[in-house]
Amino acid sequence: MHKHYILYKPYGYLSQFMSNSRQQKTKNFLGSLYDFPENSMAVGRLDETSEGLLLVTTDGNMSHTINSQKVEKEYYAQVDGDMSLRAIERLKAGVDIGFNGSKYFTKPCKAFKLDAIPGLPSRSKKIRDDRHGVTSWVSVTLTEGKFRQVRKMTAAVGFPTLRLVRVRVGAIEIGNMQSGDVVEVDGFVR
Numbered sequence: 570m571h572k573h574y575i576l577y578k579p580y581g582y583l584s585q586f587m588s589n590s591r592q593q594k595t596k597n598f599l600g601s602l603y604d605f606p607e608n609s610m611a612v613g614r615l616d617e618t619s620e621g622l623l624l625v626t627t628d629g630n631m632s633h634t635i636n637s638q639k640v641e642k643e644y645y646a647q648v649d650g651d652m653s654l655r656a657i658e659r660l661k662a663g664v665d666i667g668f669n670g671s672k673y674f675t676k677p678c679k680a681f682k683l684d685a686i687p688g689l690p691s692r693s694k695k696i697r698d699d700r701h702g703v704t705s706w707v708s709v710t711l712t713e714g715k716f717r718q719v720r721k722m723t724a725a726v727g728f729p730t731l732r733l734v735r736v737r738v739g740a741i742e743i744g745n746m747q748s749g750d751v752v753e754v755d756g757f758v759r
Contacts, residue, residue, distance in 0.1 A: 574603070577621060577749060622741065626757070643710040643736050660678065666721035
């Protein structure tokens, strides 16, 4: 019987359970958050400086289904500057980003500027404060997931990402989870 988990990956953690790399010996891994069963795998990735919703399962088929380009992943990005409507429209239409040494044009996506700062847990490493310039929050929903894609997309329209939080995968939302929370669930597909 397969096991499934929803977790709020904290800032500063890798989306893996261990590494044999010497450079990563001092890194934080998912296994330090919870005693996951053998053969557990993260469904998709969040880079070390990103946080938020991460699914973990022992079911490779479910992982493949969720990673397919049919399941939406929604991110909240705090960006440097007051993102303009023109930049939002460019995100929605797709932008050129670098991927694997060449240019890649992202698929059209959903994007909008948030009216208020989202009620997210505070991050372990502080983001600069307003004395260093205005910031704004945007929602970006993708069905693809290239390496550091949201960060590259916001930078491509002139608003680099300062903080990135995945808040939804398909119908599963982060809700009121706190950084480091892990919840075992019956499954992911609803």
